Amino acid sequence: MSTDWDVVVVGAGIAGLTAARVAAEHGLRVVAYDRLTPGGQLVNLTALHEHPGGTGPELVAALTAAAEGAGVRLAYAEVTRVHPGSPVRLETSGGEVTAGAVVVATGLGPGRLGLPGEEALARRGVSTCAGCDGPLFRGRAVAVVGDDEWTAEEALELAGWASAVTVLVPGQPRWSPDRAARLAAAERVEVVPDATVTALRGEGVLSGVVVRTADGERALAVAGLFPFVGRRGPEGLVEGLAADAQGRLVPSGGVLVAGDARAGAEQSLTAAEADGRAAGEAALGALAASSGSLRIVDPTHGVLPEVDAAPVGAGSTATWTDVALFTNSKPNATELLRGLGERLQAHWGLPELGFAAKENASVAAEKDTIDWLSQRFKMVLVAVGD
Amino acid sequence: MELERRGVVAPLVVTETFLPLVQAQARARRVEPRLVVVPHPVGGLNEAELAGRIEGAAAELLRMADEARGGA
Known part of the structure; x- marks a missing residue:
């Protein structure tokens, strides 16, 4: 075969x-x-x-x-x-x-609560990546929803940024005793078992959630919500x-x-x-x-082929005055790029810099964006990994 | 990296932590990227810390940019 x-x-x-x-x-x-x-x-x-x-x-x-x-x-x-x-x-x-x-x-x-408005608030307060978006909530209250090891780990990470982290557990926690101990030792973390998020609040950006527990429903003001249920x-x-x-x-x-x-x-x-x-x-x-027992091993396996190694020319007419920034939208990535871009702008006396952004770091760049950048600019400074 | 494949000079700003991942991607895409490496992390830095990252990376970026323009 x-x-x-x-x-x-x-x-x-x-x-x-x-x-x-x-x-x-x-x-x-x-x-x-x-x-x-x-x-x-x-x-x-x-x-x-x-x-x-x-x-x-x-x-x-x-x-x-x-x-x-x-x-x-x-x-x-x-x-x-x-x-x-x-x-x-x-x-x-x-x-x-x-x-x-x-x-x-x-x-x-990724986690999903399945509540009305959740999609519209994605990346506007609703996130599933503490490492990516945690810095956006420095000094602000956030909630984490889930019961597993990943939930606990993300809550601990968020505690490094947020003023308060409320972990809403839709039953009883399933995380390990070690993580339970670390959560208990974290001053800014509160774990609330048997809690269900019943609604999201916020116009354009998240402002809070409604939580139901055995004591009834209450509003919880949070700027960030990290659901790890429904994966x-x-x-x-x-x-x-x-x-x-x-x-x-x-x-x-x-x-x-x-x-x-x-x-x-x-x-x-x-x-x-x-x-x-x-x-x-x-x-x-x-x-x-x-x-069967006889196997012929390809001695070149893993060796990258040369056939498609040649660069693909775009046929662009851009000149060295055409320089742009392209950010992955992670926290501070845009600011870092703008700072570096300003240095280059001053160094080369550029009148302006182009700008493009990915919607978020977890998605590949849109083909249209790559097409536009490659046709319009000679040089593009890219924020790719932090 | 796709930009470089299309002939655009596209320096990638990457933190030390993510450098091996970017290099792995580059090998898979058969691209030799121009890399501006900065200390990790970038997210969560305050204004002064971010200014330090910019200061530390600017010289390498300008050298790389001048080299690319001069060799064009």
Whole structure:
């Protein structure tokens, strides 16, 4: 059977990168797809308390380096549909690819309360990333909704910025005793069990929430709300694969699922890493079973092809007076760019600077924006990673 | 990085912490990015701290920009 890849891994978080590395270390041709950047939401965790990996970005960097060192090819495209079979076919935003085995490791989607007005208030007070948006709430009150380890971790991170962090638990907390102790020790954090958010308040930006507890309903004035409930797995991604009530996939029919995307998975970094390792080995076993004992290993696996290395010219007529700033809209990114832009403006005597912004750091740049910048400007200063 | 592939000079401002991730992306996209590296973090800095980041990165940016313009 001839395929583009031996193994395609969908999602380059801790489970996906580990599965990819393990499979590649056995000589398989492995590609790991991610929509935007390796690491997923792990990138946004500034402290890891259950894993000896330092910060989230540091752990992702180590995992990425190990995967690449083993020969894994990283690809940045969205996998929109997986068709199990022999071979497995995957529809991606970059075209269709085939593989002998697939590992789905997408993790879970962002939290949602499912309340009226929630979408309109997204990034206007409602956020699912403390590491990204926490600084916006310096000295202001925020609420966090959830009951799991991730909720506790985000609440602790927000306590470094906010004047008060109210953790609204829709039942009883499920986080570990260690996290419970750290939450209890945090002066600005209050945990409220059996609490349900019933409404959002705010015109244009969030001003508060309505909370129902055993004592009745009350208004809670907050500038920020971080929901970590309602996170769903990649249901529907794989043709014919069942999902549980949370949309997490039930592995079957040769489709491997690793990390938080798997039904029944324990939500922790160490569990996701172990899951990824098991999936990588299972992929090896599945391919060995389908190909017999003889295996011809491609000695160039993991070597980047040269064919598409040439730059793509835009045919722009822009000159060196045409300079722009392009921000990812993270806190202070725009201010940093403007400060640097002013230095360049003064240095080169530029009359003005162009400006463009991504809606937020968690999405890829719009094609129209890239088209406009590449056609209109000779130089673009980009705020890409903080 | 897509901008560089299209022939635009596009220095990326990145913190030390995210540098390995950006480098990994660059390898995958087969681009050699122009990087202006600043200490981590940027978000949450006050005005004076942010001014320090700008001050620290400006010289490298101007050198990079002059080099790109001179070599054009």
